[in-house]
Amino acid sequence: MNLKEMIQQLSEYAKGMSVLYVEDESLIRINTSMLLESIFSDVTTAENGRKGLELFEKKKFDIVITDILMPEISGIVMIQKMKEINRTQPFIVTSACEESSYLLELINLGVAQFLLKPIQSEQIVQILYEVVKNIYNERKVDEFTTQLKQDLLHQTTLLEQYKEIVDLSSIVIKTDVNGNIIYVNELFSKISGYSFEEIITHGHKLLRHHESSTEFYDDxxxxxxxxxxxxxxxxxxxxxxxxxxxxxTIKPISDEFGDIIEYISISNDVTELFDLNEEIWQTQHEMLSLLGEVGETRSQETGNHVRRVAKYAQLLGELYGLEEEEIRLLYSASPMHDIGKIGISDAILLKPGKLDVDEYEVMKTHSTIGHNILKNSSRPLLKAAAIIAGEHHEKWDGSGYPNALQGSKIHIYGRITALADVFDALSCERVYKKAWPMEQIIDFVSQERGRHFDPDLVDMFMENIDRFKEIAAKYQD
Structure with a gap:
């Protein structure tokens, strides 16, 4: 960088800065001040140390440039007194060779910049450039720090308000990396009934419900x-x-290295919503059960038939590994499996003896009738009921009705209800038959493995036969 470029850059850095120049020799003071005024917009001069100190006491200067040997008060004494006012004040000292004995004393005062007389333009520009650049950078750092502090204060204020909102509306729990609770808010204590001290001492075990499995928490x-x-x-x-x-919602909180340092849990109490949903679900279940009972009553079946089929289907769904929601659908929809019988005439439906071929063909239409009654609903429960009504007489080997579906093409709801319905039909007395002994029913189901029934379902049924017997006994006619 040449002198001209340095002066231009120096002028940019020096904008808004003020200089106090103290020199007792008038010619040097006039010439040097002219150079300073070409760089700084605010230059003040003084002819001796006493005058310089008076000016300094009245006004703040960014840079003080001073001679050493002056009348009334020397540059060293003036600097000492100025340091008492502002210990960080930057100084540039001009000196002749014979004044070098004062340099150690000035260095001890913290003065680091010296100009050798006679002052050369290049020399003073270079020193001013270093001093001014340092002041400029310090100011930028101070401005940035001040802005950062303001931003931090602003963000902290916002975060405190956000935290207040969250604390008022949500349950908040914080744990350490090992899952030990280290903080809960007031809403947690209000909803759970546990104090901060109780939950800190005993941890999550106080909250754990017996319906929540170990696998749930492992996941x-x-x-x-x-x-x-x-x-x-x-x-x-x-x-x-x-x-x-x-x-x-549980969020891991990480440090700047990406290591987890704690976990925060934000929860909303949805108990009322779940209770309402449960009430709606139970109402729907009860309505479908009653409708199923109406259909069965026409064929002189008891209401307990649909209850047993629902319980058998529920158990098979659990054994098969269906999701909880599907098991609920299966349990509530299976009572509607024979709803299509409302479309079958009493002459056929209530006939005490065996149906002839034509009558049996009419009876078989109850599956299609039931499916058609329910198929246009968009509700998951009624859609499941439509599937069950339409497919509970399909057989694994494809010999069933109404569509001769085979294997896994039969919906799992239909496969499960088929086994549940046949098991109950064989174990109970009907207008056209006597109840079978349990051993005979078990043999029949075993023989129909892979023919009428899904082989996997038959295996599960056989392995848990005592549980099915318990249901049969509990809900007997």
């Missing part, structure tokens, strides 16, 4: 340990023994 921990966010529904125990249900 939760596996998710958050992999630094992923977990979201789900958790059923918790209150202190009074009742429960509350929360829609919960």
């Amino acid at each position: 939760l921990w596996k998710t958050i340990l992999s630094k992923k966010t977990w979201n789900g529904i958790i059923k918790n125990l209150r202190k009074d023994g009742s429960h509350y249900i929360s829609d919960t």
Whole structure:
């Protein structure tokens, strides 16, 4: 960088800066001040140390440039007194060779910049460039720090308000990396009934509901340990023994290196919503059960038939590994399996003896009738009921009706209800037959493995036959 470029850059850095120049020799003071005024917009001069000190006491200067040997007060004494006013004040000292004995004293005062007389333009520009650039950079750092502090204060204020909103509306729990609870908010204590001290002392075991499996929590921990966010529904125990249900999000909190340092859980109490949904579900289940009973009453079946079929279907769904929601659908929809019988005439439906070929063909239409009654609904429960009504007489080997579906092309709801319905029909007395002994029913089901029934379902049925017998005994006619 040449002198001209340096002066231009120096002028940019020096904008808004003020200089006090103290020199007792008038010619040097006039010439040097002219150079300074070409760089700085605010230049003040003084002819001696006393005058310079008076000016300094009245006004703040960014840079003080001073001679050493001056009348009334020397440059060294003036600097000492100025340092008492502002210990960080930057100084540039001009000196002749014979004044070098004062240099150590000035260095001890913290003066680091010296100009040798006679002052050369290049020399003073270079020194000013270094001093001014340092002041400029310090100011930028101060401005940035001030702005950063303001931004931090602003963000902290916002975060405090956000936290207040979250604390008022959500259940908040924080744990350490090992899952030990380290913080709960007031809403948690209000909803759970546990104090901060109780939950800190005893931990999550106070909240764990017996319906929440070990696998459920294993999956939760596996998710958050992999630094992923977990979201789900958790059923918790209150202190009074009742429960509350929360829609919960758990977020791992990491440090700047990506290591997990804690976990935060934000939950909303959705107990009322779940209770309402449960009431709606139970109402739907009860309505479908009653409708199923109406259909069965026409064919002189008891209401317990549909209850047993529902329980058998529920158990088979659990054994088969269906999701909880599907098991609920299966349980509530299976009572509608014979709803199509409302379209069959009494002459056929109530005939005490065996149906002839034509009558049997009419009877078989109850599957299609039931399916057609329910098929246009968009509700999951009625859609499931339509499937069951239409497919519960299909057979694994394709010999069933109404569509001769085969194997897994038969919906699992139809396959399960088929076994449940046949098991109950054989074990109970009907207008056209006597009840079979249990051993004979078991033999029949075993023989129909892979023919009438899904082989896997038959295996599960056989392995858990005592549980099916318990249902039969509990809901007997």
